[in-house]
Amino acid sequence: MSPPGANFDVVIIGAGSIGAPAAFYLAQAGLKTLVLDRVPSVGQGSNKKAIGGIRATHSDPVKVRLCLRSIQVFSTWQEIYGDDIEWVQGGYCFVAYRDQEERALKEVIVRQRELGLNIQWLDRNRLLEIVPDLNPDELLGGTFSPEDGNASPLLATHAFYARAMQLGAQFHFNEAVTAILTRSGRVSGVRTNRGTYHAPVVINAAGPWAREIGGMVAIDLPVFPDSHESAITEAVAHFLDPMIVDIQPMPDSSNFYFYQHMTGQIIFCITPSPPIQGFDQRETSAFLPMVARRMLEVMPRLKNIRVRRTWRGLYPMTPDGNPIVGWASQLQGFLLAAGMCGQGFMLGPGVGELLTRMVMDQTTNEDLEFLKVLSPERNFATVEMLK
Ligand SMILES: Cc1cc2nc3c(=O)[nH]c(=O)nc-3n(C[C@H](O)[C@H](O)[C@H](O)COP(=O)(O)OP(=O)(O)OC[C@H]3O[C@@H](n4cnc5c(N)ncnc54)[C@H](O)[C@@H]3O)c2cc1C
Numbered sequence: 001m002s003p004p005g006a007n008f009d010v011v012i013i014g015a016g017s018i019g020a021p022a023a024f025y026l027a028q029a030g031l032k033t034l035v036l037d038r039v040p041s042v043g044q045g046s047n048k049k050a051i052g053g054i055r056a057t058h059s060d061p062v063k064v065r066l067c068l069r070s071i072q073v074f075s076t077w078q079e080i081y082g083d084d085i086e087w088v089q090g091g092y093c094f095v096a097y098r099d100q101e102e103r104a105l106k107e108v109i110v111r112q113r114e115l116g117l118n119i120q121w122l123d124r125n126r127l128l129e130i131v132p133d134l135n136p137d138e139l140l141g142g143t144f145s146p147e148d149g150n151a152s153p154l155l156a157t158h159a160f161y162a163r164a165m166q167l168g169a170q171f172h173f174n175e176a177v178t179a180i181l182t183r184s185g186r187v188s189g190v191r192t193n194r195g196t197y198h199a200p201v202v203i204n205a206a207g208p209w210a211r212e213i214g215g216m217v218a219i220d221l222p223v224f225p226d227s228h229e230s231a232i233t234e235a236v237a238h239f240l241d242p243m244i245v246d247i248q249p250m251p252d253s254s255n256f257y258f259y260q261h262m263t264g265q266i267i268f269c270i271t272p273s274p275p276i277q278g279f280d281q282r283e284t285s286a287f288l289p290m291v292a293r294r295m296l297e298v299m300p301r302l303k304n305i306r307v308r309r310t311w312r313g314l315y316p317m318t319p320d321g322n323p324i325v326g327w328a329s330q331l332q333g334f335l336l337a338a339g340m341c342g343q344g345f346m347l348g349p350g351v352g353e354l355l356t357r358m359v360m361d362q363t364t365n366e367d368l369e370f371l372k373v374l375s376p377e378r379n380f381a382t383v384e385m386l387k
Pocket of ligand 1: 050340
């Protein structure tokens with residue numbers, strides 16, 4: 001562990017879904033990398049609140065491409081590095097019980113297939129062959145993308161962390177960044193509660209807290225956290241493969257998604273409506289009666305299953321539902337990787353590699369196209385449909 005005052009090529013603020021894979025790829029590229037996090041260990045921010053869903057089936061082409069790359073990384077990780085990150089390729093299924101959702105999903109599929117995704121629309125009967133326990137009443141059909149899946153956010157982030165350390169990256173925990181150091185219009189390092197570290201590149205990967213970090217150098221990042229509720233049930237015998245997503249808005253909630261974990265539990269997550277904005281992560285069970293009704297409407301078989309634990313976590317939201325990845329125009333060397341919304345875990349490896357190419361000045365033409373869409377300077381007006 002380097003003492004305060006040491007020099008690095010890159011300092012990353014935040015050892016979460018983005019910071020840990022970014023450290024792995026930066027260290028692999030031979031850069032002297034320091035990751036600082038104010039909590040005691042890796043992945044303890046929004047990362048550990050994620051339920052582990054990983055899909056490339058987005059409506060935005062950039063997210064599709066980044067997540068296709070992430071899926072390659074997650075799905076081959078154990079084979080290459082030996083760490084079990086609980087990757088399961090169970091697929092994703094977006095269900096439609098009303099014409100609106102059927103129309104919207106079919107429209108997105110056209111774009112997704114053009115981008116090379118393996119996704120199809122299944123009518124009611126074909127969908128019931130894949131997910132026999134869906135409520136058949138009024139079911140119109142749904143999408144099925146068999147190559148999507150899920151993995152453990154804690155195991156995966158820990159795997160990136162451990163391999164990054166083997167490659168020479170350093171992680172300092174219980175160390176909060178309190179200031180960004182600058183000299184002549186460019187970044188020169190960071191100050192923490194323990195001292196200062198010098199580096200020509202500082203990456204803001206502070207998740208829901210990224211705006212606070214931006215504020216240290218008067219950069220107003222539009223990252224506004226909101227609270228999402230989750231829960232896990234008791235374990236039951238295996239009966240369900242894909243993640244089920246219901247995008248139909250209902251009273252008090254918008255999106256709702258759930259899957260059966262490889263160890264048998266059902267894990268589910270709800271997007272409250274109106275959103276609960278701010279940093280409140282105190283878990284409640286107040287949402288359970290609402291979510292139970294919703295769950296039984298989609299899958300009546302879950303009627304008697306018992307919920308074992310609830311939690312609440314933060315989505316680092318941007319106004320248009322797309323992440324912010326790019327160099328800050330106001331301060332050379334300050335790289336922004338924030339606002340991952342509800343998809344930071346699945347974006348992690350793809351974004352980590354992109355950040356590395358940016359720091360190494362090795363961006364491809366495709367990267368430059370991505371960076372226009374993810375630019376911190378964009379107008380944030382077009383909202384992604386499957387955000
Ligand atoms: C209920 C729920 C379910 C979700 N499900 C999924 C899912 O299925 N799939 C998916 O892809 N995503 C999911 N997400 C979203 C995902 O969790 C986030 O998008 C992702 O974790 C954001 O990653 P991050 O690295 O930007 O932030 P984080 O993982 O929060 O990392 C940021 C880190 O920065 C640190 N930090 C902040 N300020 C400072 C400072 N001043 N000094 C030092 N360190 C600092 C924090 O301690 C934290 O560890 C879910 C989120 C929630 C809440």
